[in-house]
Amino acid sequence: MKMVFFKNLISNHLQNNLWLYILSAICLCTGIVLGVYTVRYMSGFEKSDLLNYLSSFIQTYNSKNINYNQLFFETVKNNIPVLLIVWFLGLTMIGIPIILVLDVIKGFTIGFTVTFFVNGMGFKGIWLALLSVIPQNIVYIPCIIIGSVLAMEFSLMMIKDNGKKRWTTGISSRIMSYSIVFVIISACMFVGLSFETYITPNIIKAIA
Structure with a gap:
C-alpha cells in the first residue's frame, strides 16, 4: 500500500x-556547453598554465599519503553548501533565477573539467574524466536537479499562496516536509561524496 502511495x-x-525538470536540465546542459567552449577558446598560454598546475597537483598528490578525513571534509564543503543554498532559495519568493544560475554553474564546472582533461592530457585525460569526474557526478547531477525543482516548486507555491492571501496556512508542516526531502537528497549525495573521497584519489594515482 505504501509503495503504491x-x-x-x-x-x-x-x-x-x-517543465521545471526540463528547465533545470536545459540550464545544466547550457553550463556544460559553455564549459566546453571556454576550454576550446582559451589561449595557448592559459591552457599551458592550467596544465602545468594540474600536472604539479597530480605529482604532489601522487607523492604523499592521502588524508581521507581531510579530503572527505573538503569534498563535503565543496558540494553540500550548494544544496543548502538551493534549499534556502526555495524558501524565498525570488530564488528561482538564482537556482537556475547555480544549475548553469554546476554544468559549467563539469563541462570545463572534462573538456580540459581530454583536451590537455589526451588519452590519459579521457580516462581521468571517465573514472574520476563522471562517476560521482552521476550521483550529484540528479540530486542537484531534483533539489532545484523542489526548491522552485516550493517558491512558486509560496508566490501563489501569497497572491491568494493564504501564505501562512500550514506553512510549518510544508517547510518541514520540504526540508526532510532535502535531508534525503543530501544522504543520497554521500554516495558520490564517498566515491570522490575514497576511490577517485586512487584512480588519479593509478592513471598518473
Whole structure:
C-alpha cells in the first residue's frame, strides 16, 4: 500500500513539475556547453598554465599519503553548501533565477573539467574524466536537479499562496516536509561524496 502511495506521489510530482525538470536540465546542459567552449577558446598560454598546475597537483598528490578525513571534509564543503543554498532559495519568493544560475554553474564546472582533461592530457585525460569526474557526478547531477525543482516548486507555491492571501496556512508542516526531502537528497549525495573521497584519489594515482 505504501509503495503504491509513493509511486503515485512521485508520478504526480513528475507530471506537475515536468517543465521545471526540463528547465533545470536545459540550464545544466547550457553550463556544460559553455564549459566546453571556454576550454576550446582559451589561449595557448592559459591552457599551458592550467596544465602545468594540474600536472604539479597530480605529482604532489601522487607523492604523499592521502588524508581521507581531510579530503572527505573538503569534498563535503565543496558540494553540500550548494544544496543548502538551493534549499534556502526555495524558501524565498525570488530564488528561482538564482537556482537556475547555480544549475548553469554546476554544468559549467563539469563541462570545463572534462573538456580540459581530454583536451590537455589526451588519452590519459579521457580516462581521468571517465573514472574520476563522471562517476560521482552521476550521483550529484540528479540530486542537484531534483533539489532545484523542489526548491522552485516550493517558491512558486509560496508566490501563489501569497497572491491568494493564504501564505501562512500550514506553512510549518510544508517547510518541514520540504526540508526532510532535502535531508534525503543530501544522504543520497554521500554516495558520490564517498566515491570522490575514497576511490577517485586512487584512480588519479593509478592513471598518473
